Amino acid sequence: MARPNYKELTIRPEVERLLEKAHDEGVETVWDRKKAQEPHCGFCELGLSCRNCVMGPCRIDPFGHGPQRGVCGADADVIVARNFGRMIAAGAASHSDHGRDLAETLLAIGEGETADYGVRDEAKLKRLTEEVGIDTTSLTPKQMAKALAELLLDDFGCRKGQVTYVARAPSKRKELWAKLGVTPRGVDREVVEMMHRTHMGVDNEAVSLLLHAARVSLSDGWGGSMIATELSDVIFGTPTPRTSSANLAVLKKDQVNILVHGHNPIVSEMIADAVRDPGLIAKAKAAGASGLNLAGLCCTGNEILMRQGVPMAGNHLMTEMAIVTGAVELIMVDYQCIMPSLVQVAACYHTKIVSTSPKAHFAGATHIEFNLQNAKAKAREVVELAIETFKSRNPDRVDIPGTPVELMTGFSNEAVLGALGGTLAPLLEAIKSGSIRGAVGVVGCGNPRVKHDHGHVELTKALIKKDILVLDTGCAAVAHGMSGLKVPAAAELAGPGLKAVCQALGIPPVLHVGSCVDNSRIMHLCALLADALSVDISALPVAAAAMEWYSEKAATIGLYAVASGIYTVLGVVPPILGSKTVTNLAVSGLEDVFGATFAVEPDPIKAAELIDNRIRSKRLALGLTP
Numbered sequence: 001m002a003r004p005n006y007k008e009l010t011i012r013p014e015v016e017r018l019l020e021k022a023h024d025e026g027v028e029t030v031w032d033r034k035k036a037q038e039p040h041c042g043f044c045e046l047g048l049s050c051r052n053c054v055m056g057p058c059r060i061d062p063f064g065h066g067p068q069r070g071v072c073g074a075d076a077d078v079i080v081a082r083n084f085g086r087m088i089a090a091g092a093a094s095h096s097d098h099g100r101d102l103a104e105t106l107l108a109i110g111e112g113e114t115a116d117y118g119v120r121d122e123a124k125l126k127r128l129t130e131e132v133g134i135d136t137t138s139l140t141p142k143q144m145a146k147a148l149a150e151l152l153l154d155d156f157g158c159r160k161g162q163v164t165y166v167a168r169a170p171s172k173r174k175e176l177w178a179k180l181g182v183t184p185r186g187v188d189r190e191v192v193e194m195m196h197r198t199h200m201g202v203d204n205e206a207v208s209l210l211l212h213a214a215r216v217s218l219s220d221g222w223g224g225s226m227i228a229t230e231l232s233d234v235i236f237g238t239p240t241p242r243t244s245s246a247n248l249a250v251l252k253k254d255q256v257n258i259l260v261h262g263h264n265p266i267v268s269e270m271i272a273d274a275v276r277d278p279g280l281i282a283k284a285k286a287a288g289a290s291g292l293n294l295a296g297l298c299c300t301g302n303e304i305l306m307r308q309g310v311p312m313a314g315n316h317l318m319t320e321m322a323i324v325t326g327a328v329e330l331i332m333v334d335y336q337c338i339m340p341s342l343v344q345v346a347a348c349y350h351t352k353i354v355s356t357s358p359k360a361h362f363a364g365a366t367h368i369e370f371n372l373q374n375a376k377a378k379a380r381e382v383v384e385l386a387i388e389t390f391k392s393r394n395p396d397r398v399d400i401p402g403t404p405v406e407l408m409t410g411f412s413n414e415a416v417l418g419a420l421g422g423t424l425a426p427l428l429e430a431i432k433s434g435s436i437r438g439a440v441g442v443v444g445c446g447n448p449r450v451k452h453d454h455g456h457v458e459l460t461k462a463l464i465k466k467d468i469l470v471l472d473t474g475c476a477a478v479a480h481g482m483s484g485l486k487v488p489a490a491a492e493l494a495g496p497g498l499k500a501v502c503q504a505l506g507i508p509p510v511l512h513v514g515s516c517v518d519n520s521r522i523m524h525l526c527a528l529l530a531d532a533l534s535v536d537i538s539a540l541p542v543a544a545a546a547m548e549w550y551s552e553k554a555a556t557i558g559l560y561a562v563a564s565g566i567y568t569v570l571g572v573v574p575p576i577l578g579s580k581t582v583t584n585l586a587v588s589g590l591e592d593v594f595g596a597t598f599a600v601e602p603d604p605i606k607a608a609e610l611i612d613n614r615i616r617s618k619r620l621a622l623g624l625t626p
């Protein structure tokens, strides 16, 4: 069979080469399966199909020739809004449930129920404990851990009326949320309420459903996700700037290669410890390898990249490609964004897939379940399995294309403030003078509907050229890293103002702030900037973009950004076009509600123009040069 034209699928020559290898070796990839699914269902793409009960399933004819109401009488607006609401609920549930795992870990630390985890950043633990109003003078770190964990675990339910970190939002934003009735209570409550509202015959009005969707998203952005970030810093250390590398070429031909994929540092940090163990390294050598090599994929990769400098092998669409190199002994996964296909791809090579979470089993994978008491021992077991697997590697099938690309990571808000001398003043000055005209969070996934990494990289290049600072997370951050945008030398690609700032501080124009849950760092930073200027977040010259998003979590992030006052550009259309009401609200009506909207623009250059216009108008409104 003739090879497809891989150049259209990805900007990366290494991925092209591995797609050819996969093709030659008869391995099916995400791009093959996407093709096999085409044409995608038009009703579903527009959000016009409903499976919420078994009087249906129902669908609305978008051209007006067929049925305009489901069996229950729901019209296009209701069906689209309900579907969107459930999408947001699933996204919020995922990131916040990850946050809950961190809170439970901190509680176990506080109660002395785990020997495997501890507190690496006591100063941050103390700061966070004091921030929530607990007197720490007579508390030991363990007591602080217990008190803070208990208070934040209460955030997931509903009893307090609002989640703790709403207190971090600027007062104007809090007043707006209160007025709209969207101040987030716990994520558990908001998600349950969304499932309730979207049952047949409950909330049958698009605007009301969308407002609740916003509330759900806020309970994640200022609740579960923010807790995930803050407590990960407490337990595993707050990231500080450091250098590492990215690309599939971080895999090593002569070493036992272990990849971690998924989301939560609770698992990946344990492996990061285990691979440094001299005894295990000796075992690897005895098996004929020159050592143990650990690298990350996707968000848990971002977690250990930010904190430990562990190299990054690639992003979402490259997870199968990593296996196709033939050089990966083992991929350890926890949860989220792990394509079930990895098991099938691994079966074509010697690679083992190891699942670790009681919440995420994969048919055909090896399950080695981690908990707070056995994590260190299980991590060793996983490394030993990888070493054993190395013996069955077929060197003739190994092909690791490309070279590792250097990057800088570790830009937590604490690190940014530290680099600025402990205050936001220099950043504010740079924004006021126009040397930094604004800041944009370029975030989110990869999606085979978009040319791999094209959206992220082209948008970011265009933004920095316009003196707009980029903060990135998730798979977008990996894309920028692999494209060489995350080294100080990339300042050469920036406009004169941003370039000068980067050169003075020795930082890249594209700052890595972490994994997807770490978008909460961006929210927090925006709140601090808004407070410093005595304005609402919606008045800031900032924006967000998810050019290649695919996941429900990304939709939730986009919505909490908008509900927090941040203009957000999506490169992939969400399934809402079947309803004029919902679409109009998303791309214009929300401006009057939240002071920000979504825009949909697949072309990164045009997206940069939209963002530039937005930043221009926000600067002018603040009395600054455009």
Ligand code: CUV
Pocket: 262, 298, 299, 315, 316, 336, 337, 443, 444, 445, 446, 473, 474, 475, 476, 515, 516, 517, 550, 551, 553, 554
């Ligand atoms: Ni949570 S959500 S593909 S791992 S950024 Fe990567 Fe990031 Fe999207 Fe998933």
Ligand code: SF4
Pocket: 050, 051, 052, 053, 054, 055, 056, 057, 058, 069, 070, 071, 072, 073, 074, 079, 200
């Ligand atoms: Fe059809 Fe209404 Fe049931 Fe949805 S809830 S499947 S529109 S009858």
